[in-house]
Amino acid sequence: MDPRRVYERLLARFGPQHWWPAETRFEVIVGALLMAQTSWPRVAEAVGNLRRAGVLDPRALAAMSIGDLRALVRPAGLHRTKPRRLRAFCRHLVRAAGGDLDRFFARDPDALRRELLTLEGVGPETADSILLYASEVPTFVVDAYTVRVGRRLGWFDADRYDAVKAYFESRVPRDLGVYREFHALIVALGKDVCRPTPRCDACPLADGCAHARARGQLSYTPTKRTKERKTP
Ligand code: SF4
Numbered sequence: 032m033d034p035r036r037v038y039e040r041l042l043a044r045f046g047p048q049h050w051w052p053a054e055t056r057f058e059v060i061v062g063a064l065l066m067a068q069t070s071w072p073r074v075a076e077a078v079g080n081l082r083r084a085g086v087l088d089p090r091a092l093a094a095m096s097i098g099d100l101r102a103l104v105r106p107a108g109l110h111r112t113k114p115r116r117l118r119a120f121c122r123h124l125v126r127a128a129g130g131d132l133d134r135f136f137a138r139d140p141d142a143l144r145r146e147l148l149t150l151e152g153v154g155p156e157t158a159d160s161i162l163l164y165a166s167e168v169p170t171f172v173v174d175a176y177t178v179r180v181g182r183r184l185g186w187f188d189a190d191r192y193d194a195v196k197a198y199f200e201s202r203v204p205r206d207l208g209v210y211r212e213f214h215a216l217i218v219a220l221g222k223d224v225c226r227p228t229p230r231c232d233a234c235p236l237a238d239g240c241a242h243a244r245a246r247g248q249l250s251y252t253p254t255k256r257t258k259e260r261k262t263p
Pocket residue numbers: 180183184224225226229230231232234235236237238240241242243
C-alpha cells in the first residue's frame with residue numbers, strides 16, 4: 032500500500048494528533064532532548080518543573096548548575112546524562128545564536144541537522160524531531176514504531192535510520208503539515224494497534240499489509256474512531 036494512502040487511512044482512523052504538545056518552540060526542544068527511554072507524561076512533568084521554576088529559557092538553563100537542573104528534570108529519568116545534555120544544548124544555542132531560536136533556525140536545514148548531530152545526546156531522531164516540530168523543516172522522523180509498522184507492511188526490511196527516512200521522503204511529498212501528522216499517526220498506530228503483538232483485525236491497513244497477509248488476518252472492518260491522543 033502506498034505511504035500516502037496509508038497516511039489518509041490513519042488520519043481517517045485516528046484523526047489529527049496535535050503534535051507536538053508544547054507551548055513554545057523551546058519547549059519542543061527541551062521535550063525532545065528529555066524523551067529518550069521514558070514516557071511523555073514523565074517528560075511533561077519535568078518540563079512543568081522547569082516552567083514553574085521560571086527557567087524554561089535557553090540562557091537560564093545554560094547558566095544553571097547541574098545539581099539544580101537535575102532536581103528539576105529528575106522525573107524524566109537518566110539523571111546523570113539528561114541534565115548535562117540539556118545544558119550543553121542550551122549553551123550551544125546561546126553560543127551559536129545568542130539563545131535566539133529564529134537566528135538558530137535561520138540557517139540551511141542540512142547544515143543545521145549536521146550541527147545538531149554533533150551535540151551530546153542528539154541522535155537522528157532527536158535532531159529530526161527538533162527540526163520538524165520546533166523549526167519548520169519537513170524532515171521525516173523515524174522511531175521504533177516507524178520501523179515496526181514499515182517492516183510489517185512490507186515496505187522495507189531495514190532498520191537503519193537513514194534508509195527508513197529516505198524511504199518515506201522519496202515517496203511522500205515534502206509537506207510540513209503532512210510530515211508532522213504522519214509521524215504522530217504512525218506512533219498512534221504503533222501504540223494502539225500495531226503493537227509487539229499486533230491487533231491486525233482492528234487495523235485500517237490490514238488489507239495492504241504483508242504481515243497480516245502472512246498471518247491470514249484480513250478481516251478488518253472499520254470500528255468507531257479511537258479517542259484522539261494529544262501527547263507523544
Ligand atoms: S495489519 Fe497488523 S501488522 Fe499490519 S500494520 Fe496493521 S496491526 Fe501492524
